[in-house]
Amino acid sequence: MRLLLAGANAVLVMCIVTASGAQSMPGAEDKRRVERLVATLAQEAATLCPLADPADQNALDRCRATLFKDSYFKRSLARIVLWGRPSPTPNARLRDTPLTQFGAEVLSGLYLPMFMFNGRYRVDYEPTEARYRARLEGLFRNNLMPGQYPYPFWHDAKKWRDYERANGITLWIDPHTSKIVVGQFSRQERADPRLNTPSRIPPAFDGKWMWVDDNGAPQPKPALFIGLFSHDNPYLERLQTTYKDLALAMRNGTCNSCHVPDNPEKMKRLVLLQTPAHAAAEIKRLMAAVRENRMPLDDIGIEKELDAETKASLLKFGAAFESTVNAAYAWERGN
Numbered sequence: 200m201r202l203l204l205a206g207a208n209a210v211l212v213m214c215i216v217t218a219s220g221a222q223s224m225p226g227a228e229d230k231r232r233v234e235r236l237v238a239t240l241a242q243e244a245a246t247l248c249p250l251a252d253p254a255d256q257n258a259l260d261r262c263r264a265t266l267f268k269d270s271y272f273k274r275s276l277a278r279i280v281l282w283g284r285p286s287p288t289p290n291a292r293l294r295d296t297p298l299t300q301f302g303a304e305v306l307s308g309l310y311l312p313m314f315m316f317n318g319r320y321r322v323d324y325e326p327t328e329a330r331y332r333a334r335l336e337g338l339f340r341n342n343l344m345p346g347q348y349p350y351p352f353w354h355d356a357k358k359w360r361d362y363e364r365a366n367g368i369t370l371w372i373d374p375h376t377s378k379i380v381v382g383q384f385s386r387q388e389r390a391d392p393r394l395n396t397p398s399r400i401p402p403a404f405d406g407k408w409m410w411v412d413d414n415g416a417p418q419p420k421p422a423l424f425i426g427l428f429s430h431d432n433p434y435l436e437r438l439q440t441t442y443k444d445l446a447l448a449m450r451n452g453t454c455n456s457c458h459v460p461d462n463p464e465k466m467k468r469l470v471l472l473q474t475p476a477h478a479a480a481e482i483k484r485l486m487a488a489v490r491e492n493r494m495p496l497d498d499i500g501i502e503k504e505l506d507a508e509t510k511a512s513l514l515k516f517g518a519a520f521e522s523t524v525n526a527a528y529a530w531e532r533g534n
Contacts, residue, residue: 225324225331225374236275236377237322237333240370243271244335245318248311253396254342263312263426272311276303277378281468282310284361285369285385293328293371293381297462299469302480306382308426309349309476313340314368314384317391330380331372334387338394339365345401346418350408350460350474353401361385366394408459408473422474424527429534434527441523442475444516452509482521489513 225233247270248262266272281298288295301310314337322333341363345351353359364386371381412418421427424435449458449472457464458472471477472485487493489510505513 224326229374230324232377233331233333233372233374234322236372237320237331237335237370239271240275240333241316241318241320241335244316244337247272248315248337250315250317250338250393252342253315253338253340255340256343256347258315259312259340259343259347262315263308266312267308267426270307273303273307275377275379276307277373277376277380278303280306280379281381282306283383284358285383293330295467297465297467297469298381298383299460299471300481301471301477304427305476305480309421311368311382312426313348313362314338314365315340317393319391324374325371328371329374331374333370333372334367335370336367336391336394337365338396339363339384341396341399346412346416346420348419349421349476350419350471351402351404354404354461359401360398363396363398366390419474422476424476424479427476427479428527428531432527432530434523434530437523438479438520438527439475441516441520442478445478445513445520448509448512448516452505452513478520479524479527482517482524486514486517486521489517 247265249258251258280301280303281293282301283296283298285291286296316335316337319336320333322331324330325332339362340347352362362384365384366386367384367390369383369385370379371383372378373380409422410418417423424432424438428435428438454472457466458470460469460471460473462469470481470484472481478485489505492505
């Protein structure tokens with residue numbers, strides 16, 4: 200089942216145009232505002248997530264906990280953010296680059312803490328994209344325990360190499376809203392020489408996006424809302440049980456054949472649903488797509504109707520999960 204989300208592409212293809220059709224440059228005040236934003240982001244990132252040993256679990260925990268709170272970084276993300284690597288095609292536009300769609304809270308709680316920062320940055324305006332491009336120098340934590348990553352990045356050998364070779368992230372910022380709409384990790388020349396780490400051979404990928412460790416604990420830990428909700432949130436247990444029911448319904452609806460990190464359908468805008476944390480950020484759009492019969496798609500990309508039983512199951516268990524997610528967020532706001 201493949202989820203089509205109206206508006207995801209619009210985030211990237213929106214153009215700033217004049218009456219003649221030419222792109223307009225942002226004004227001086229826009230430029231100053233974005234430059235202040237990036238300077239503050241770089242300083243905060245280096246303070247909350249400073250350079251450390253890539254295996255340092257305590258450093259990760261501190262970074263994850265502080266970014267999860269009301270960090271400036273978190274508040275500067277658009278409601279929906281795209282994440283991934285630059286296109287392998289030279290000079291490819293963002294709209295043509297395969298990227299994964301995340302809710303802001305998932306990117307700030309699960310993915311950004313995978314990096315450490317040195318406070319160095321640069322920012323410029325890219326007329327082709329009609330967006331500011333900010334580069335924050337950083338280093339990927341490539342030596343953590345496997346269960347600390349949002350999912351096994353090593354399912355794809357090149358993806359793992361790109362993560363561990365990255366020496367920074369590029370943030371694409373809307374010049375008018377000053378919100379980050381795209382983040383990309385990559386390696387660039389002339390970066391801080393400290394931003395290098397020995398390569399690590401990761402575990403063999405066994406095809407499982409979630410697993411149980413030798414102590415009987417479910418993994419990966421971020422998939423169970425670490426970085427997304429507080430450890431004492433009273434809805435954590437119910438979130439897991441309602442997700443299990445939804446996951447079974449999604450499996451019956453073939454959602455897992457599309458919405459997983461290896462992206463078997465090669466979607467340009469991938470939406471992940473394979474863990475509770477990822478699904479929590481997408482549940483509203485998932486439910487809307489099911490109600491409006493915008494999923495699944497057949498083998499040539501045409502929408503087809505779900506059978507009545509599967510649709511009813513998705514709506515029932517999806518509603519239970521969605522209401523629990525809403526309650527968990529409400530508790531966080533009140534506490």
